[in-house]
Amino acid sequence: MQVMTSHQWRRIAAYRRHAAAGVLAAAVLLGVADVIARAFRPAASPLVALGSTVIEFAPPALQETAIAVLGPWNKPVLFLVMGLGGVVMAAGIGALGRRLPRVASTIFLAVAALLSAAVVRRPETAAADLIPSALAIVAGLAVLFGLWRLAGVGVAAGSGQGPARRRAESDAQWEGEAEPDPVRRSASRRAFLGAASGTAALAIACFALGRSIGAFGRTTGERLAELVLPRPARAAARVPAAASVDVVGVPPFITPNDDFYRIDTALVVPELEPGEWRLRITGLVEEEISIDMAELLELPLEEHHVTLTCVSNPVGGDLLGTATWMGYPVRQLLARARPLPEADMVLSRSVDGFTASTPLEVLTDERAALLAVGMNGEPLPRQHGYPARLVVPGLYGYVSATKWVVELHLTRFDRDTAYWTDRGWDARGPVLVASRIDVPGPLATVPRDGVVVAGTAWAQHDGIAAVEVKLDDGDWQAAELAAEVSVDTWRQWRLSFDGVEPGRHAATVRAVTTSGEVQTGVRRDPIPNAATGHHRIEFRVA
Numbered sequence: 001m002q003v004m005t006s007h008q009w010r011r012i013a014a015y016r017r018h019a020a021a022g023v024l025a026a027a028v029l030l031g032v033a034d035v036i037a038r039a040f041r042p043a044a045s046p047l048v049a050l051g052s053t054v055i056e057f058a059p060p061a062l063q064e065t066a067i068a069v070l071g072p073w074n075k076p077v078l079f080l081v082m083g084l085g086g087v088v089m090a091a092g093i094g095a096l097g098r099r100l101p102r103v104a105s106t107i108f109l110a111v112a113a114l115l116s117a118a119v120v121r122r123p124e125t126a127a128a129d130l131i132p133s134a135l136a137i138v139a140g141l142a143v144l145f146g147l148w149r150l151a152g153v154g155v156a157a158g159s160g161q162g163p164a165r166r167r168a169e170s171d172a173q174w175e176g177e178a179e180p181d182p183v184r185r186s187a188s189r190r191a192f193l194g195a196a197s198g199t200a201a202l203a204i205a206c207f208a209l210g211r212s213i214g215a216f217g218r219t220t221g222e223r224l225a226e227l228v229l230p231r232p233a234r235a236a237a238r239v240p241a242a243a244s245v246d247v248v249g250v251p252p253f254i255t256p257n258d259d260f261y262r263i264d265t266a267l268v269v270p271e272l273e274p275g276e277w278r279l280r281i282t283g284l285v286e287e288e289i290s291i292d293m294a295e296l297l298e299l300p301l302e303e304h305h306v307t308l309t310c311v312s313n314p315v316g317g318d319l320l321g322t323a324t325w326m327g328y329p330v331r332q333l334l335a336r337a338r339p340l341p342e343a344d345m346v347l348s349r350s351v352d353g354f355t356a357s358t359p360l361e362v363l364t365d366e367r368a369a370l371l372a373v374g375m376n377g378e379p380l381p382r383q384h385g386y387p388a389r390l391v392v393p394g395l396y397g398y399v400s401a402t403k404w405v406v407e408l409h410l411t412r413f414d415r416d417t418a419y420w421t422d423r424g425w426d427a428r429g430p431v432l433v434a435s436r437i438d439v440p441g442p443l444a445t446v447p448r449d450g451v452v453v454a455g456t457a458w459a460q461h462d463g464i465a466a467v468e469v470k471l472d473d474g475d476w477q478a479a480e481l482a483a484e485v486s487v488d489t490w491r492q493w494r495l496s497f498d499g500v501e502p503g504r505h506a507a508t509v510r511a512v513t514t515s516g517e518v519q520t521g522v523r524r525d526p527i528p529n530a531a532t533g534h535h536r537i538e539f540r541v542a
């Protein structure tokens with residue numbers, strides 16, 4: 001084993017300090033950009049833009065695996081992986097700066113420029129969103145050069161006159177010339193450590209502040225007050241008490257906004273203000289038209305109870321909810337633009353670039369397809385599409401329920417595809433009949449007399465005609481149905497069993513639609529057009 005000489009050690013230490021300078025400069029760059037961006041527009045943060053770009057280009061198989069394995073952690077884990085990659089790259093650039101500062105700072109600048117490019121090429125950003133990145137690049141470069149300078153001083157016996165000169169001097173020393181003065185060396189090491197910890201604290205403060213602005217700043221509350229909803233011209237009938245089976249454990253018929261499931265590809269919720277919102281109807285139409293929020297709110301708005309479902313909902317899953325949506329019928333908006341006969345699809349587009357392909361016929365028939373502005377009596381919450389989104393009864397969200405919607409493009413299925421279609425999902429996405437047992441909970445213990453099985457079933461725009469439950473391997477038995485609110489909403493059901501033997505049991509449910517379709521028991525994965533199979537739960541009778 002070779003013994004390292006003291007100047008070899010110092011040389012390694014110098015590289016380490018240079019590498020640390022690179023990491024800290026990158027942290028300051030990202031932190032400063034992030035905190036400025038979050039105060040004005042989160043999408044302008046290079047971190048967010050990079051994450052969104054990675055999501056956009058990630059191979060679908062990887063994306064699905066990430067969602068399946070990591071669930072809600074997929075976005076944090078993405079940031080973690082990006083962070084680790086970034087640290088390694090920044091350390092490399094920093095260390096390179098010890099010998100080739102010009103090359104290293106050029107690479108640093110090039111990477112920063114790429115990050116800025118990621119910001120501007122996102123559909124939800126404009127040129128002004130480069131300002132946070134530009135300011136941050138200045139801060140990052142200042143840190144890089146400042147720390148490099150301090151990082152080299154201890155080695156070069158106090159030259160401190162620019163990286164190139166310092167390098168020549170310090171390298172001369174490595175060739176065996178005079179040892180740097182140990183007192184000065186430890187003083188300059190302290191100077192580097194001090195500057196480095198100060199910089200680290202600054203970066204951490206930026207990130208922490210950025211987070212808290214995101215959580216408590218203007219994204220919540222006050223600005224939503226800008227949108228004052230008019231009264232609907234046509235209000236929805238009140239949901240009757242009989243629509244609920246009134247069994248503890250079955251979710252309420254109307255899902256409160258705070259409990260409503262959320263699914264989207266947005267890393268940060270787009271911030272679209274009513275004043276800047278405008279919907280354009282383009283493509284295969286006789287006349288392209290557009291409407292702003294003031295005009296939309298003047299129109300006679302309608303309220304409808306509609307159950308929204310995600311195609312990714314697993315059997316027994318809870319990626320669905322029912323709300324009272326208020327909005328303007330899409331049918332009537334389209335009529336103004338007069339679609340050409342060859343059009344058969346509306347490609348709706350969100351401000352963040354997401355698209356959905358909806359069959360034109362579904363948007364022009366009698367059903368309550370809405371350009372919605374209200375959800376359960378309030379403006380749409382930001383994460384549910386503020387200030388406007390689509391809601392179409394009978395279709396899964398990914399082909400119809402575009403949030404932050406800004407364009408309806410009339411086109412053809414043989415000409416255009418939407419976000420999830422490009423990733424292997426069905427282009428049209430009609431909702432399949434499904435049912436779920438909410439009570440008893442899985443593996444629950446229930447008392448012997450009066451075993452109650454209850455839950456919900458849905459087949460939007462067809463409607464639920466019957467629900468049947470099977471105990472163990474017994475016969476299917478008809479459940480008691482709660483009142484139907486509309487064919488576009490879920491329907492609750494319950495069934496009690498008497499004299500069930502103590503011990504382990506299983507309950508299975510299936511639904512039948514008004515058009516006579518019986519829910520299939522064949523198990524199938526969600527991709528390409530929803531999971532199928534009966535929900536079955538096991539429980540114990542005491």
Ligand SMILES: Nc1nc2c(c(=O)[nH]1)N[C@H]1C(S)=C(S)[C@@H](COP(=O)(O)O)O[C@H]1N2
Nearest residue numbers: 261262263264265310350354397398401403
């Ligand atoms: N802009 C945008 N709209 C979107 C999506 C999206 O990723 N981006 N996801 C869709 C999907 S897959 C579903 S299931 C519904 C969910 O709506 P929610 O989050 O309000 O429940 O939104 C749809 N609208």
Ligand SMILES: [Mo]
Nearest residue numbers: 310311397398
């Ligand atoms: Mo979805």
